[in-house]
Amino acid sequence: MIELKNEPLxxxxxxxxxxxxxILFPETLSELALLIADFAASKKPYHIFxxxxxxxxxxxxxxxxxxxxxKLKTVLVHERKITAECGASLNSLAIAARDAGLTxxxxxxxxxxxxxxxxxxxAGAYGGQLSDVVCGCTAVTKDGLVQMLTADEMELGYRESVFQKSGLIVLEVYFTLREGDKEQIGALMSSYMDRRKKSQPLEYPSAGSVFKRPVGHFAGALIECANLKGLNVGGAQVSQKHAGFIVNKGNATARDVRELINLVKEHVKENSGVVxxxxxxxIEETE
Ligand SMILES: Cc1cc2nc3c(=O)[nH]c(=O)nc-3n(C[C@H](O)[C@H](O)[C@H](O)COP(=O)(O)OP(=O)(O)OC[C@H]3O[C@@H](n4cnc5c(N)ncnc54)[C@H](O)[C@@H]3O)c2cc1C
Structure with a gap:
């Protein structure tokens, strides 16, 4: 396990x-599971990322x-199933699927x-979301017990899951895919990446779309309609390229971003009535 003290997040x-x-970086799944059990036993506060x-x-x-x-990034493919450790990147997961001819x-x-x-x-994009392909996972309860969950038990909805309510920590995830054509899969992935590069301000640090898509609307369009593109607080700015993103133009603080989020919410509510x-x-200061 790697431990870094006084490390800037x-x-x-x-x-x-x-x-x-x-910051702790567990290097095996059992290290992570034991760590959660230790935190549970000692009641020391922790948060997983x-x-x-x-x-x-x-x-x-x-x-x-x-x-x-x-550091937990193993991805294994067996026939039409993929097993991925919780820290594997979604990119490496998609690449492993492509390389195995799985769509x-x-x-x-x-x-x-x-x-x-x-x-x-x-997480999802371009009409797909993880709930389309997930078939199960292993997780640790907040008391440190390891358990298996079926896809249904994960209660996956639009940017929602049981993990947000239960404190369960995901260890390993299982996916079932369909056979496809490697070249077509690769071409579709490249086209999605091109769309991202064209529409998203990837040249600046951000956390992606700041707001959920309100039912019947697009957050970016509502923000643009309220003339908020380019609005800034300190170093945080509503992206000129994609109004749903707030970007860090160089020296933004969390306070700047929080203030800007509140301003955007207020103006959008005033302009369109949508919350x-x-x-x-x-993550709040006191957490
Ligand atoms: C440029 C950009 C583009 C983006 N595009 C998209 C997009 O197209 N679609 C989309 O859905 N999102 C998008 N995002 C947002 C983000 O990438 C996703 O929400 C992603 O799923 C977050 O994963 P993460 O590992 O970074 O999670 P983190 O940011 O590290 O954590 C997010 C939450 O998940 C919890 N968490 C993390 N790991 C675990 C675990 N093992 N067990 C339990 N809880 C855990 C954390 O506690 C935290 O509450 C984008 C972000 C950026 C910066």
Whole structure:
């Protein structure tokens, strides 16, 4: 297990924002499971993260140990099944599927998260989401007990899962895919990546789409209609390229981002009556 003390969280998240923490990087699944059991027994506060691509850390650092899973990245393919450790990137998962001639995970290519963070969020894009292809997982309860879950037990909905309510930590995820044509799979993945590059401000740090898609609307379109593109607080700005993104233009603080989120919510509500809900996980100063 790797342990880093007084380590800036900004270094590990896609927003490049966040104060210091003690960070642990378990190197095997059993190390992670034992670690959770130890935390449960000692009642010490901890929080699990994958690639930190959907979180906003506070400027002042955090009062818990951050456990980052990105060293747990094994992906195994057997016939039409894939087993992936929680810290494997969604990119490597999609690539493993393509290389084995398996279709169903093309949409995941380009989502900068891990398998565990992806399942927690039921990540999706271009009409696909993990719930389409997940068939089960192994998880640890907050009391440190390892258990298996079926896809139904994960209660996967639009950016929702049982993991958000239960404190269950995902260890390993199982996918069932269909046979496909390697070249067609690769071509679809490349076309999705091209669409991302054209439509998303990938040149700046961000945490992706800040808001969930409200029923019957698109958050980006509502924000654009309220004339908020380019609005900034300190170093945080509503992206000029994709209004659903808030980007860090260089020295944004978590406070800047939180203020900007609140401003966007207020203006959108005033302009269209729609209440936006954050998709990104905002970690508060005291957590
Ligand atoms: C440029 C950009 C583009 C993006 N595009 C998309 C997109 O197209 N579609 C989409 O859905 N998302 C998108 N995202 C958001 C993000 O990549 C996804 O939400 C991703 O699934 C988060 O995974 P992560 O590993 O980074 O999770 P983290 O950000 O590390 O964590 C997110 C949440 O998951 C929890 N978590 C992490 N690992 C585990 C685990 N093993 N067990 C239990 N809980 C866990 C954390 O506690 C946290 O609450 C984008 C982000 C960026 C920066």
């Amino acid at each position: 900004a270094k590990y998240c896609t927003f490049k924002i966040g104060g210091e923490a003690t 994958g690639n930190c691509s959907n979180v906003l850390f506070p400027d002042s650092g955090v009062g818990f140990t951050a456990v980052i899973t990105t 169903g995970l093309e949409f995941a290519y380009g989502i900068p998260g891990t398998v565990g963070g992806g399942l927690f969020m039921n 936006l809900e954050s998709e990104i996980r905002i």
